[in-house]
Amino acid sequence: MTIVLFADLFSVRPVSATLVDPATDDLDDITGDEEATIDPSKQYYSLVVGKFGRFVLDEAHKVRNPYTKCAEAIRQARTDGEDSEALSTTIIHMLTATPMMNRGNDFFGYLTLLWRDVFKAAIEESFGSFCFDVYKEEHIPQFTTAYQPEELLDYEQYQLPLWRLNPHLFSMAMDRRDDLGRCVRAFEVLRAVIPVVMLRRTQATVLEVNGIFIRIGDSIPPYTICTVELEWNDKQQWEQYKKLYDSYITYLTYGTQGDRGTVSFKVAGTNKTSKGNAGTRSFVIHRLLAIMTMNLGLHKVILRSGHRHMVQDVHKWQEMFQDKGMSHYFDLTKPERDLPLYADRYTFAVYLSKESPKLRYLAKLMGEICLSPIQPRRALIFADGPMTLWNIEGFLAVRA
Amino acid sequence: MDGQGLLSRGINEGEAGVENLIDGMTEREREHYWNTQSRLSTVSAVTPTYAEACDQLGYDREHPTPFPIEWQAREDARARQQAPEQDAADEAGEGSSQRPLAVDQVETIVQGPEVLELNGWQVTGVAWAINQEQSPMRGSLLADDCGTGKTVIMLSVILEGARRAVRDHAAGSTGPWKPTLIVTPPHVVDVWVDEVQRFFKSELPVWRYYETKDKVTNKGMKARTLPRSAAALASWLEVNCPADEPRTAATLIVTAYDTWTARTLRERATGISSGT
Numbered sequence: 001m002t003i004v005l006f007a008d009l010f011s012v013r014p015v016s017a018t019l020v021d022p023a024t025d026d027l028d029d030i031t032g033d034e035e036a037t038i039d040p041s042k043q044y045y046s047l048v049v050g051k052f053g054r055f056v057l058d059e060a061h062k063v064r065n066p067y068t069k070c071a072e073a074i075r076q077a078r079t080d081g082e083d084s085e086a087l088s089t090t091i092i093h094m095l096t097a098t099p100m101m102n103r104g105n106d107f108f109g110y111l112t113l114l115w116r117d118v119f120k121a122a123i124e125e126s127f128g129s130f131c132f133d134v135y136k137e138e139h140i141p142q143f144t145t146a147y148q149p150e151e152l153l154d155y156e157q158y159q160l161p162l163w164r165l166n167p168h169l170f171s172m173a174m175d176r177r178d179d180l181g182r183c184v185r186a187f188e189v190l191r192a193v194i195p196v197v198m199l200r201r202t203q204a205t206v207l208e209v210n211g212i213f214i215r216i217g218d219s220i221p222p223y224t225i226c227t228v229e230l231e232w233n234d235k236q237q238w239e240q241y242k243k244l245y246d247s248y249i250t251y252l253t254y255g256t257q258g259d260r261g262t263v264s265f266k267v268a269g270t271n272k273t274s275k276g277n278a279g280t281r282s283f284v285i286h287r288l289l290a291i292m293t294m295n296l297g298l299h300k301v302i303l304r305s306g307h308r309h310m311v312q313d314v315h316k317w318q319e320m321f322q323d324k325g326m327s328h329y330f331d332l333t334k335p336e337r338d339l340p341l342y343a344d345r346y347t348f349a350v351y352l353s354k355e356s357p358k359l360r361y362l363a364k365l366m367g368e369i370c371l372s373p374i375q376p377r378r379a380l381i382f383a384d385g386p387m388t389l390w391n392i393e394g395f396l397a398v399r400a
Numbered sequence: 401m402d403g404q405g406l407l408s409r410g411i412n413e414g415e416a417g418v419e420n421l422i423d424g425m426t427e428r429e430r431e432h433y434w435n436t437q438s439r440l441s442t443v444s445a446v447t448p449t450y451a452e453a454c455d456q457l458g459y460d461r462e463h464p465t466p467f468p469i470e471w472q473a474r475e476d477a478r479a480r481q482q483a484p485e486q487d488a489a490d491e492a493g494e495g496s497s498q499r500p501l502a503v504d505q506v507e508t509i510v511q512g513p514e515v516l517e518l519n520g521w522q523v524t525g526v527a528w529a530i531n532q533e534q535s536p537m538r539g540s541l542l543a544d545d546c547g548t549g550k551t552v553i554m555l556s557v558i559l560e561g562a563r564r565a566v567r568d569h570a571a572g573s574t575g576p577w578k579p580t581l582i583v584t585p586p587h588v589v590d591v592w593v594d595e596v597q598r599f600f601k602s603e604l605p606v607w608r609y610y611e612t613k614d615k616v617t618n619k620g621m622k623a624r625t626l627p628r629s630a631a632a633l634a635s636w637l638e639v640n641c642p643a644d645e646p647r648t649a650a651t652l653i654v655t656a657y658d659t660w661t662a663r664t665l666r667e668r669a670t671g672i673s674s675g676t
Contacts, residue, residue: 043668047630051637053578053649054533054561056554058592059585060541062657070657073665074583090578092539093529093557095550099543114539162536191443199528200444200543201521204437209450209520210461215434216521220547 036069044069046076053090057113060094064109066167071109099198105174107193111167114197119162135164135173135192164192296355298391300333314390324394326352349398352391359395366396444543445528450520453527457560464518466526466556469563469603471647516599518549518556525553530560551595559603562650569646576643579651586610586656590621593654605647609633609655609663626653630664 038044055074057063063071078090092113100106163169173189194200201207203217232240317325326348327341333355342348353359362381369379383389447453454461518526525542532540544550558580565577582592589610596606597620609626616622626636641648 039667044665045668047664047666048634048637051578051634051641052581052653054558054580056558056580056582057584058551058582058588062585069661069665073657073661077581077660077664090538091533093554094539094541095554096541096543097546097550099541110541114537114541116536116538118536194443195445197537197539198443198445198541198543199447199525201525201548202437202545203548204434205521206438207450207521207524214520216519216545216548217434217437219519 037065037067038069038072040067044072044076046073046079048077049079052077055090055092057092057094060096060110061098061106063094063113064106066109066112071113075113099200105171107190108167108171108174110197111165111170111193115165115167119165135189162196165196297329297333297352298356298388300355301329304332318390318393324397325390326394326398329391329394345398349395352395352398356391359392362392362395447524447528448531450524453524456527457523457530459518459523464520464523465516466518466559466600467563469559469566469650471602471650516552516556518552522549522553522556526556526560529553529557533557533561551592552599555596555600555604558650558652559600562603562646565646565649574644575646575648577646577649578643579637579641579648579653581660582652582654583657583660584654586658589654589656590618592652593621593624596652604650604652606652606654609653610659628663633663 055078057074063074065071066075074092078092094110094113099110170189170193174186201216203220204215206213206215208214314325317328319325321327330341330348330351342351349363353363366379369377381392383392448456451461453459454464457464458467459465521544525544529540529542532538542550542553544553561580565575569575584592589608593606593608596604607624607626608621611625612628613622613625616625626633641651
């Protein structure tokens with residue numbers, strides 16, 4: 001049975017930290033931070049090198065970021081001190097059901113672990129200029145014959161140029177900054193790389209066994225989905241909210257460069273650290289809030305309004321057309337430039353909540369609470385940040 | 401955390417909250433469901449066909465089962481070949497305590513290993529992974545869906561590796577053979593140990609490099625826990641996993657990502673900082 005916990009991303013983090021009980025857990029098992037990244041200016045080594053012939057990484061998406069200490073510990077254990085020959089003979093298997101969690105570039109981490117110097121081709125230095133070409137199907141013959149390292153030519157199934165697995169080449173070809181034909185490119189690059197390294201069968205995969213075609217999903221017990229709502233007791237809730245408050249209030253009030261000295265703030269889910277952001281005026285934080293509260297519409301507003309507007313602007317928008325600024329919101333988020341404003345309030349409310357499951361949920365909740373035939377009650381809504389508040393106010397005004 | 405404050409409504413409501421995705425569907429909905437599923441992710445390596453995979457691995461096509469390795473029988477056979485007085489001296493002296501991997505001396509779970517019959521896609525997966533091992537890639541990314549048996553595939557691959565080691569040994573090879581390190585998230589360490597003991601209890605000796613002996617309460621797990629420091633691990637490997645013994649290739653050591661990182665990764669002192 002699979003249990004899906006539908007919870008705020010915000011509240012998940014601190015909770016998981018408390019689940020580790022120091023009494024039963026080894027000390028160094030909890031001090032090792034999974035997300036800790038390596039310091040590029042330092043060199044690392046492993047105390048246990050060259051002892052293992054095969055590495056199996058379960059839930060390998062944990063090492064999809066090659067700059068974490070976890071990934072480094074495994075890479076170092078595979079080498080034999082100075083000698084990289086040992087690395088080339090050890091085997092590494094990675095198991096994961098979710099190989100690409102966020103983007104195609106997640107593959108970069110796996111390729112770093114799979115890469116062997118044997119794959120290297122002499123041409124590598126000049127890859128930068130035509131890095132995408134080497135992934136195109138029609139160029140394979142040309143590149144294969146010219147640049148395949150000799151010792152690999154014996155393997156019939158690897159006539160493909162293995163140097164295409166070079167993580168840096170891959171990363172260059174997948175680079176997001178180059179907008180032109182980006183999607184097509186990523187697709188082609190992945191299609192060239194994946195079949196060499198990854199085996200993926202889904203529940204829907206059909207294969208032939210002894211003349212009978214079977215579907216994997218029919219042969220294993222199906223998933224059951226069960227939603228469980230969990231409630232804190234008062235004490236726990238207070239503790240969790242305090243922890244939450246303590247960990248974020250500094251960023252929101254002082255910014256990341258407050259009177260406590262320079263604090264570098266790791267942007268969740270990325271490798272970027274932003275330094276010296278100005279608290280409530282930091283749009284990194286506001287965009288994170290918009291995404292965390294599952295409101296993509298707001299995310300769009302922040303993106304398109306040029307990252308410069310804040311509380312006073314929101315007030316200005318609110319008073320502009322006597323509709324809590326919702327027509328301005330529509331202007332900022334509409335999918336096409338010439339789309340006219342919705343004529344009636346109902347369709348407009350639908351539009352507002354389209355990109356935010358939470359607004360829809362709120363509408364349902366408000367219906368239950370305020371329009372209850374038995375005992376209608378009043379509701380008090382708290383929201384984080386002026387943007388979110390604006391959005392909710394506008395939504396309720398339109399919906400009322 | 402005591403967990404008493406956690407009130408779970410869904411469970412109290414019993415069956416009402418549980419929804420079975422497949423069984424409640426009509427035939428047409430089911431077809432649509434599978435079509436959508438198959439469109440989701442289709443890029444993948446190509447495996448050998450089932451028949452090819454069975455031939456390659458030597459499995460029975462009706463009941464594909466990984467071959468057991470009779471370590472005990474091999475030990476006995478070798479003991480018979482050796483001179484009896486040398487054997488006696490071995491047992492009297494320190495030899496007996498250093499005998500590699502005395503699995504039968506360790507008390508573990510009570511029930512015997514189950515016979516594992518692989519599913520069709522697992523057989524092709526094993527064959528593919530072994531091909532990857534033997535090719536220049538020397539590695540793979542196995543990304544099958546949840547619940548389709550990635551663990552079992554991997555254990556079968558390791559078992560095949562050990563069988564190959566036994567075969568090479570019989571043909572006169574002296575290795576070197578090395579054990580396998582399995583790195584998992586912390587809560588899965590014991591699942592792996594259990595899984596190995598369930599299916600390959602006598603074939604694959606498994607040890608955990610996680611927590612320390614005095615912290616573990618489960619008796620079976622305690623006996624399988626290795627010493628904490630990296631130096632102790634290295635010397636344990638030195639004694640118990642000799643490179644010329646094919647059984648070494650069957651040995652598994654399970655650890656957690658964080659544990660492995662914290663215990664083995666160190667910063668190299670650079671020129672400047674070493675001056676302190």
